[in-house]
Amino acid sequence: MIIVSSKDVAKLAGCSQSTVSRVLNRPETVHPDKREKVLQAIEALQYKPNIAARSLVAKRTNTIALISGTLRNDYFAESTDRIVEYASKHGYRTMVYFESEGSLGDILAQIKSYKVDGILISCMKLDDPHYEAFAASGIPCIWFNRRHRRGGHYVSMDNVLAAKMLTRHLLDLGHRRIAYLSGPLDISTLYERWTGFEAVMREASVPVRESYVHILEPNDQAVQKLTWKLMHQPEPPTAIVCGNDELAIASMDALLSMGLRIPADVSIAGFDDIRMSGHQAIQLTSVGQHRFDMGEVAAEHLMMLIEAKDGQEQPSIQFLCKPELFVRRSTGVARTEKN
Amino acid sequence: MIIVSSKDVAKLAGCSQSTVSRVLNRPETVHPDKREKVLQAIEALQYKPNIAARSLVAKRTNTIALISGTLRNDYFAESTDRIVEYASKHGYRTMVYFESEGSLGDILAQIKSYKVDGILISCMKLDDPHYEAFAASGIPCIWFNRRHRRGGHYVSMDNVLAAKMLTRHLLDLGHRRIAYLSGPLDISTLYERWTGFEAVMREASVPVRESYVHILEPNDQAVQKLTWKLMHQPEPPTAIVCGNDELAIASMDALLSMGLRIPADVSIAGFDDIRMSGHQAIQLTSVGQHRFDMGEVAAEHLMMLIEAKDGQEQPSIQFLCKPELFVRRSTGVARTEKN
DNA sequence: CTGAAAGCGCTTACAG
DNA sequence: CTGAAAGCGCTTACAG
Numbered sequence: 004m005i006i007v008s009s010k011d012v013a014k015l016a017g018c019s020q021s022t023v024s025r026v027l028n029r030p031e032t033v034h035p036d037k038r039e040k041v042l043q044a045i046e047a048l049q050y051k052p053n054i055a056a057r058s059l060v061a062k063r064t065n066t067i068a069l070i071s072g073t074l075r076n077d078y079f080a081e082s083t084d085r086i087v088e089y090a091s092k093h094g095y096r097t098m099v100y101f102e103s104e105g106s107l108g109d110i111l112a113q114i115k116s117y118k119v120d121g122i123l124i125s126c127m128k129l130d131d132p133h134y135e136a137f138a139a140s141g142i143p144c145i146w147f148n149r150r151h152r153r154g155g156h157y158v159s160m161d162n163v164l165a166a167k168m169l170t171r172h173l174l175d176l177g178h179r180r181i182a183y184l185s186g187p188l189d190i191s192t193l194y195e196r197w198t199g200f201e202a203v204m205r206e207a208s209v210p211v212r213e214s215y216v217h218i219l220e221p222n223d224q225a226v227q228k229l230t231w232k233l234m235h236q237p238e239p240p241t242a243i244v245c246g247n248d249e250l251a252i253a254s255m256d257a258l259l260s261m262g263l264r265i266p267a268d269v270s271i272a273g274f275d276d277i278r279m280s281g282h283q284a285i286q287l288t289s290v291g292q293h294r295f296d297m298g299e300v301a302a303e304h305l306m307m308l309i310e311a312k313d314g315q316e317q318p319s320i321q322f323l324c325k326p327e328l329f330v331r332r333s334t335g336v337a338r339t340e341k342n
Numbered sequence: 343m344i345i346v347s348s349k350d351v352a353k354l355a356g357c358s359q360s361t362v363s364r365v366l367n368r369p370e371t372v373h374p375d376k377r378e379k380v381l382q383a384i385e386a387l388q389y390k391p392n393i394a395a396r397s398l399v400a401k402r403t404n405t406i407a408l409i410s411g412t413l414r415n416d417y418f419a420e421s422t423d424r425i426v427e428y429a430s431k432h433g434y435r436t437m438v439y440f441e442s443e444g445s446l447g448d449i450l451a452q453i454k455s456y457k458v459d460g461i462l463i464s465c466m467k468l469d470d471p472h473y474e475a476f477a478a479s480g481i482p483c484i485w486f487n488r489r490h491r492r493g494g495h496y497v498s499m500d501n502v503l504a505a506k507m508l509t510r511h512l513l514d515l516g517h518r519r520i521a522y523l524s525g526p527l528d529i530s531t532l533y534e535r536w537t538g539f540e541a542v543m544r545e546a547s548v549p550v551r552e553s554y555v556h557i558l559e560p561n562d563q564a565v566q567k568l569t570w571k572l573m574h575q576p577e578p579p580t581a582i583v584c585g586n587d588e589l590a591i592a593s594m595d596a597l598l599s600m601g602l603r604i605p606a607d608v609s610i611a612g613f614d615d616i617r618m619s620g621h622q623a624i625q626l627t628s629v630g631q632h633r634f635d636m637g638e639v640a641a642e643h644l645m646m647l648i649e650a651k652d653g654q655e656q657p658s659i660q661f662l663c664k665p666e667l668f669v670r671r672s673t674g675v676a677r678t679e680k681n
Numbered sequence: 682c683t684g685a686a687a688g689c690g691c692t693t694a695c696a697g
Numbered sequence: 698c699t700g701a702a703a704g705c706g707c708t709t710a711c712a713g
Contacts, residue, residue, distance in 0.1 A: 006401075006457075006705095006706085008705090008706055008707085009706070009707065010706080018683080018684085019683070019684045019685075020684090020685095020706090020707080020708095021683070021684060021685080021686095021708080021709085022682090022683065022684075023707095024707065024708055024709085025682095025683085025708090025709095027707095027708095028708075028709095032682070032683095033682070033683080034682060034683085037682085037683085051451060051454040051455045052455055052706085052707075053398070053455065053457060053705085053706050053707065054394075054455045054456050054457070054707095055393075055394040055395075055397045055398045055403070055456075055457060055705090055706080055707090056394075056398050056689085056705070056706035056707040056708090057706080057707055057708075058394045058689095058707090059392070059394045059395050059398060059688095059689045059690065059691085059705095059706080059707070059708095060688075060689045060706090060707055060708045060709080061689090061707085061708070062345075062689080064394065073423060074413065074419040074420070074422060074423040075419075075420070075423060075617075077419075080413040080414075080416075080419040081413070081414070083413060084412060084413040084414060084440070087438060087439075087440060087443075088440065088442060088443060091439075091440075091443045091444075096437060096452075096456075097437075097438065098435060098436075098437060099426060099436065099438050100426075100430075101423070101426060101427065101430075103427060104426075104427060104430045104431075105430075112390060113435075115390040116390045116391055116392065116393045117393050117394075117435075118345075118392060118393070118394060252621065255621075255622070255623060256621050256622045256623070259622035259623060260622050278414075279618065282591065282594075282595050283594070283595045283598035283599050284594060284595070284598060284623045284624055285623055285624075345689095345690085347689090347690055347691085348690070348691065349690080357699080357700085358699070358700045358701075359690090359691080359692095359700090359701095360692080360693085360699070360700060360701080360702095361698090361699065361700080362691095363691065363692055363693085364692095364693095364698095364699085366691095366692095367692075367693095371698075371699095372698070372699080373698060373699085376698085376699085391690085391691075392689090392690050392691065393691095394689090394690080394691090395689070395690035395691040395692090395705085396690080396691055396692075397691090397705095398689095398690080398691070398692095398704095398705045398706065398707085399690090399691055399692045399693080399704075399705045400691085400692070400705090401705080
């Protein structure tokens with residue numbers, strides 16, 4: 004592939020390389036006639052400035068890194084979509100990394116090599132030891148969705164409150180045998196949700212039975228298996244709270260396969276209010292935020308951090324937005340006890 | 343942010359910059375003792391080579407561009423996930439672009455600036471005028487999912503056949519009043535599916551009524567509105583074929599809102615066999631490919647093209663894989679005529 | 682308003 | 698096995 008450089012443009016336009024560069028960066032500083040000639044040469048040669056060379060000297064790449072949970076979880080698909088679009092609209096490219104690609108340490112090493120201007124992370128564990136490395140990298144970072152215990156800049160939801168709202172909703176419907184299905188609790192969102200659930204259950208003096216609680220790896224097989232196990236005990240739960248909608252929808256799949264009716268036989272609910280939860284065939288009760296995309300808000304503030312970088316001191320960014328409960332058909336009055 | 347360069351490493355290790363570079367690129371060519379010292383210095387300084395500088399001289403970036411349809415369509419979420427992971431595993435970074443970000447011309451301009459090693463495109467229109475520019479860019483390109491009329495390297499499904507299989511399935515169930523809901527027909531997949539549908543209907547001498555066919559912009563509102571319109575005519579269809587599962591699931595949402603039962607009142611089916619289609623609450627009949635991810639196959643071959651680049655002539659990559667029909671509960675015997 | 686020159690951080694012949 | 702030097706394509710003071 005032949006690379007057209009600014010030197011080639013300069014030759015054709017009959018000027019110096021510096022002038023070509025100026026036309027690109029501060030066109031008002033070059034004489035209109037000359038500018039026109041350069042523009043024509045650029046067009047004629049289909050010249051595109053080499054970003055690598057530019058960022059080498061400019062010390063900025065106009066690129067941000069997004070480290071996201073898997074797109075198989077709709078929550079991350081939605082936020083990734085929004086972030087990439089938002090960044091693009093504001094002149095930034097997004098390099099997307101998924102947690103499945105390797106340890107955060109390896110990913111950070113790569114990111115550092117690319118000299119991105121900023122980092123968005125939605126999938127760091129609550130006590131992930133790599134936190135320090137990110138914080139010390141000198142690259143502006145914002146955590147969204149999942150937080151780290153140390154704090155830092157973050158945009159998240161009040162997940163404790165969210166879980167309390169959801170749990171009270173189920174108690175209000177008369178449920179007492181409530182099960183809890185969750186992914187690993189070393190993740191802030193899942194941990195906080197569990198905490199909120201437990202707190203309300205304790206307040207209400209409703210015991211949380213051990214056989215009703217399952218912490219699992221979030222894949223369809225595990226959900227299938229544990230849902231089955233949950234419902235095949237002597238006294239099965241009348242309601243299931245899932246750590247997020249993705250899990251809830253998978254569990255719902257299992258419940259329906261078993262011939263159970265929702266909510267007649269068992270109620271189910273989740274968190275995040277992903278798009279599918281509102282579908283008529285799903286109608287999953289969920290708690291999330293309406294009209295507030297954490298990813299986009301995080302991107303917006305990341306750009307502020309990047310641009311204010313050399314200026315005055317950095318503001319501290321800590322958003323904990325209020326959740327909303329969306330009651331749908333998947334939760335109903337507790338089935339009359341009759342086991 | 344302080345940038346540690348290979349010069350700093352050289353100073354600490356007491357050697358030249360070239361040696362540092364050699365340790366990184368061809369460690370076997372430097373004396374073990376010296377190599378060890380350099381490695382220690384790299385570790386001590388937390389040195390990460392600057393990718394921009396490297397690609398400037400190496401004339402390759404180990405980066406591919408993926409231009410994808412929106413992640414709001416699960417098909418694209420699934421393929422993006424796979425591609426990024428596959429590329430990562432093989433030493434390539436992926437820059438993700440979405441068609442919504444601007445014209446393909448603008449996106450190509452950006453991509454050229456980044457000097458990516460290869461391009462994967464899943465969202466080009468059948469007669470998109472930018473095709474030439476991509477083909478002439480000198481950058482290896484593979485089209486997957488949607489094809490361009492000119493061909494080029496592509497990985498796709500036999501969509502005509504897919505539509506024929508699906509249509510015959512509905513005819514076999516006794517349906518004669520079959521509606522067709524599709525996104526724009528300037529997209530190969532949608533165009534070919536429509537073609538296959540029409541061909542089978544003609545063969546079977548079943549007229550395709552004009553009021554049963556709607557071409558729409560694929561957003562929830564449009565689907566909602568047209569589904570409503572479809573079912574509120576004097577003789578509503580007994581089955582609806584949708585151009586893809588995303589549309590079908592949205593239309594299903596509308597049907598259920600209207601109080602219709604699937605498939606008792608109306609059957610519905612789609613294409614792509616996305617993950618959600620298999621969910622017990624959805625059970626959408628669909629035609630797609632099992633165990634064959636076009637995105638991943640495309641990525642695999644793109645890397646072959648990139649690596650064979652300077653070698654012998656390029657092979658022509660043209661995959662048209664066979665579809666499979668997944669019959670689920672959303673299609674059933676045609677309702678007894680009684681309008 | 683414009684050009685020559687230095688330099689960003691790297692790799693790769695070229696000598697030795 | 699190793700270092701000095703040239704060069705990748707750009708931007709940005711510095712003179713004029």
